[in-house]
Amino acid sequence: MAYVDLNPIRANIATTPETSNHTSIQQRIHSAKKAKQPKVLFPFIGNPRQNAPKGLAFELTEYIELVDLTGRCIREDKCGYIDNNLPNILTRLNISTENWLVLTTQFRTLFHGAVGNPKALTEFCQHQHLKKRAAVSVCQKLFA
Numbered sequence: 001m002a003y004v005d006l007n008p009i010r011a012n013i014a015t016t017p018e019t020s021n022h023t024s025i026q027q028r029i030h031s032a033k034k035a036k037q038p039k040v041l042f043p044f045i046g047n048p049r050q051n052a053p054k055g056l057a058f059e060l061t062e063y064i065e066l067v068d069l070t071g072r073c074i075r076e077d078k079c080g081y082i083d084n085n086l087p088n089i090l091t092r093l094n095i096s097t098e099n100w101l102v103l104t105t106q107f108r109t110l111f112h113g114a115v116g117n118p119k120a121l122t123e124f125c126q127h128q129h130l131k132k133r134a135a136v137s138v139c140q141k142l143f144a
Helices: 002-010 024-033 060-071 097-105 118-127 136-143
Strands: none
Touching: 002 024, 002 060, 024 060, 060 097, 097 136, 118 136
């Protein structure tokens, strides 16, 4: 997967995974920023265990970091790479490592409805004619 997700970078068409159009990594990053996983892609389920749902047996965070680190490796047979002077991917996405860890490990226990930054959550609730914004304080902390 990482090889395919890095193709636009190695071909010097994109400079980072998040700007790499038409890749699963870009779809996963956009969905993760909304605290979701893309429905059309096989989900990351974390550590394998008995009775685990079908999915990729590691964390999304690990995969994104793997792609970012691998993309920084300069290969003589490829014209592109991720510049080592760029901050790491979570910094570029403006997501603190603490918030990312919470979002990827405790999502189901923290949220049971709509999720997003407080403004988006308010707009969603108004559109759905909901009187309560569930978990707004947690959203404010994690998506501020």
